Amino acid sequence: MEQIIANGLYLGAQYALIALGLTLIFALMNVLNFAHGQMYVIGGFVTYTVYAQLELPFVVALFASAITLAVVGALIEKFLFRPVIKKSVREESTMLLAAGIAFFLDAVILLVFGEKQRGVPKIVNGLFNYDNYTLVMPYDKILVGFLAILSITTFILYMQYSKTGRAMRALAQDKIAAQLMGVNVERYSMIGFALGAMLAGVVGGLLVSITGVNLGMGGPTSIKAFMMVMIGGAGVISGAIAGGFILGMMESVGLTVLAAYGDITYLAIFISLMIFLAFRPQGLMGKPWG
Amino acid sequence: MNKRRIILKTMAVTALATASLVMAGISGAHAANAKLKIGFVGVTSGPAASWGISNARSMQTRAAWINETGGVKIGDKTYDVEIVTFDDQKDPKRAIAGMEKMAQEGIHYVVGPNVDDGAAAVRPVAEQNDIIYFPYAFPKSLYQAPASNAVLGMIANYQSGPAIYKYLKETKGVKKVAFVAANESDPLSQREGGVAAAKALGLDVVSDNITYQVDTTDFSPVLTPVMRSQPDLLVLSGVAPANAPQLIRAARELGYAGLISTETAQDAAVLKEGAGDMANGFISVGGASTPKIATDEMREFVKRYTEMFGEYNDESNTKVYALEYILETLKANPASITDVAKFKQTMDTFSAKNIFVKGDAKLKYVGMTSFGQKRQVSVPMVVTEYRNGNFETLFVAEVD
Structure with missing residues (x-):
């Protein structure tokens, strides 16, 4: 049981960080960013390049991933989403654009980083072994889990207490009211998108040290991120965190308890999600009116 | 003046002729085949x-x-x-x-x-x-x-699997085998073939129903129940090169010290990056690259x-x-x-x-x-063992 809980908490921390960026972008711009997974993958590859190939410290690599994705996110918002949102009121336009960006980024990743799975040397060696393998957790996973929780906390504090964070929260609550209060919508939308992409880059950089990274991880990552957002409530930051931990725990419990029945964990999760959404379509913490 | 003109003319004609010949040669080479x-x-x-x-x-x-x-x-x-x-x-x-x-x-x-x-x-x-x-x-x-x-x-898994299991049974004393496969048609059918081959050789199949999603990011929860069955050999049926290092790493981190094998081809660089020394001893089926036979x-x-x-x-x-x-x-x-x-x-x-x-x-x-x-x-069915960034030939066999 201890192992199941530890696995669930570790998975939850990484999932929550993945979902945060997605929900932030949705809250600010009402955009379903299907390219979020691809941004995560780019973050992983940047860390791989800086840490494994250039042999610079892991912290530098993580920082490089964050900056690269922030810049990519800002450019995507400014040159792609902003003009489309201006010209079209239909939500499908941004959805199609996001899907197009996802395919484009997949092609770029293949060209720049190749088709192979990539991994980096362990950032910390050793294993926490409690009571002769009753509870096992490698130190690098503990560190990554801790860094994920630290990133989430920093993000929440930033959103809560910084001027930029307050402006973005105001935008998320009521765009027109925020505009009337002097919030520069375009500027803060760009900062929000950059921040969301940056979070994807950070989690990609963190997880490359544990799971590695490959070209095909983008799509499935986006799907999982959407699931977490749906569980927690679209556009709600606390909801994304809750959704991440719930999904992580469900996966960990399901993979152990249901193991004897074959791979039905995700089947069970999807059925639970459908039933849950039938009763509470806005998710745990979302508002029915949006 | 005339002499100079003649020289210039000759040079021009030579250059033109050379260029024509080169062009003809290029186009000829393209047109020939x-x-x-x-x-x-x-x-x-x-x-x-x-x-x-x-x-x-x-x-x-x-x-x-x-x-x-x-x-x-x-x-x-x-x-x-x-x-x-x-x-x-x-x-x-x-x-x-x-x-x-x-x-x-x-x-x-x-x-x-x-x-x-x-x-x-x-x-x-x-x-x-x-x-x-x-x-x-x-x-x-x-x-x-x-x-x-x-x-x-x-080489199909139902051809290489029996050869590998037999080799490991005879040389490493393997008795208990566990199978793990991705929840997709290819790995599942390969697992089925592997289980049948292992049973035919008289091996004890201690786990054959654990599967994983190909997009799994943490394999510890997947392998935790498998480790409880304490196999001598863990077979990663039809494992994709992207998943192999992660599975190996998770198994080793959970304390598994037995053998790990697959019947699919792998990439040494990917194993080295993703699992490092933990991949040492991993058995897979390769082609003709090992220095011994290339x-x-x-x-x-x-x-x-x-x-x-x-x-x-x-x-x-x-x-x-x-x-x-x-x-x-x-x-x-x-x-x-x-x-x-x-x-x-x-x-x-x-x-x-x-x-x-x-x-x-x-x-x-x-x-x-x-x-x-x-x-x-x-x-050639080259069964290889990964060691320190390279594949080493364990044995070479043929399919008839």
């Missing part, structure tokens, strides 16, 4: 991209090498080889579209698809359009009569591949063969360039030197025992 189009339909994007990309790049590398050295002589005509590729995205519907495209281009020989459902889906298109195709898929029905257009491009031609192929694409993929040790088989069989019977019936006839008696393996290894079609007809390429 006809094109022989060979197709590839497989997955070159998404999570399984490395399977198809290693295929396509192997073909492109070998074709460029052949073209650079004057082309391939089939009968009394010399051809430049042109590779036409199509990404089926691991989707059977796309694979059908790809095979139809090959038919529209008049291509009769296609390498791929890479997975079971794609290979099964393209069968009617290939048969209706006289296309011989070389899938990397294991369903026996593709290669058994009445099917006759598919030629298995590698020829100068194989080394040249690796060198050219690396030059063209920046990095070699060890999966290409097996995937270098399909194009070689197509070209050598066409050379053996030039009429089969347009007549696949002749190609099929030639397959029964075909034999040529295997330039990639030391010794007197031959290229020949096999499969009589598994399929009842020769519908498989004979590639």
